[in-house]
Amino acid sequence: MCSQVVFCRISWSPSASGQAARPETRGYNTKSNKQRVVKTPGGRAVFQVVKKKAKGPICGDCGKALIGLPRLRPIEYARLKKREKRVNRAYGGSRCAGCVRSRSGLSTGWIGEFC
Numbered sequence: 580m581c582s583q584v585v586f587c588r589i590s591w592s593p594s595a596s597g598q599a600a601r602p603e604t605r606g607y608n609t610k611s612n613k614q615r616v617v618k619t620p621g622g623r624a625v626f627q628v629v630k631k632k633a634k635g636p637i638c639g640d641c642g643k644a645l646i647g648l649p650r651l652r653p654i655e656y657a658r659l660k661k662r663e664k665r666v667n668r669a670y671g672g673s674r675c676a677g678c679v680r681s682r683s684g685l686s687t688g689w690i691g692e693f694c
């Protein structure tokens with residue numbers, strides 16, 4: 580996702596030769612510390628910190644991705660509204676519609692609703 584980047588203040592200016600020099604990196608290029616260089620509209624080159632890719636919520640029974648929910652990093656779900664974290668159904672943010680319908684792997688307390 581393009582929105583998962585943050586501008587940081589590290590920038591570089593063209594050297595005397597006119598050729599822009601690459602700025603010092605912020606640590607090693609590890610999985611949790613990715614960055615890329617982008618040009619700003621003003622022509623400056625700055626680092627963009629690339630956030631880790633989110634996997635998104637999956638069904639607890641079959642493992643398929645749950646539809647209708649955003650793919651965010653875990654901390655970002657805490658900032659969402661309740662209606663954005665789940666779909667309006669029993670087991671909405673946890674099990675997919677097919678698994679709820681087939682009642683597989685769920686407790687028997689509410690089965691009567693569908694019979």
Ligand SMILES: [Zn+2]
Nearest residue numbers: 638641675678
């Ligand atoms: Zn499922």
